[in-house]
Amino acid sequence: MNLLEIFENSDDLIKFPVGTTIFKEGAAGDFMYVVVEGRIRLSLQNEFIGEESPGGIVGEMALLDSDKRSATATALSDCLLAPIDLHSFKLLIKHTPDFALHVMKVLADRLRLANEMIVR
Numbered sequence: 001m002n003l004l005e006i007f008e009n010s011d012d013l014i015k016f017p018v019g020t021t022i023f024k025e026g027a028a029g030d031f032m033y034v035v036v037e038g039r040i041r042l043s044l045q046n047e048f049i050g051e052e053s054p055g056g057i058v059g060e061m062a063l064l065d066s067d068k069r070s071a072t073a074t075a076l077s078d079c080l081l082a083p084i085d086l087h088s089f090k091l092l093i094k095h096t097p098d099f100a101l102h103v104m105k106v107l108a109d110r111l112r113l114a115n116e117m118i119v120r
Contacts, residue, residue, distance in 0.1 A: 003055050003102065006092075007034045007082035014081050022058070022073040022081070029062025029069045031083045038079030042071045050113075051076070057106055063089060 007013070013036060016022055023029060025044060035056045042050040042058065049071060052058050062069045063086060084092065093100035 003034050003057070003099070004036060006096065006099070008036055010036075010082050012083060014083055016075040016079040016081060018075050018077050018079075020075045020079075022075060022079075023062075023069050025069050025072045027069045029059055029067075031085055032057055032059040032063040032089070033073075033081040033083055036080040036082055038081075039076040040079060041074045041076050043074070044071045046072075050110075057103065060103055060106065 014033075016038070022033065022040065035052050035054050035058065037054060040052045040056070040058055041048065042052065052073075058073045059069070061067070063084070093103075
């Protein structure tokens, strides 16, 4: 599934200049974001844990479990992001089941990576 096709023409896109903190670890989070343009650095306690590029998603955990942000997201380049609140997320998974599968795959990949880091 190509998330960019769904979001690239959205009127709700938000610009984040390079170096901008998109969200901080520990902050409340009621949006997730689809990366339409740019690259995002993800860090936990200032340690690099990943990077997202166009088609990637960030902030999904806080949106789904209504808990605080588990990481900090910083724009590595000028970014264009599509914000998704819980209402929009529910509509997307209802009308675009592949979107739900994509989010589950991202979560599974991140859980697998976390498991590998624990074993090391």
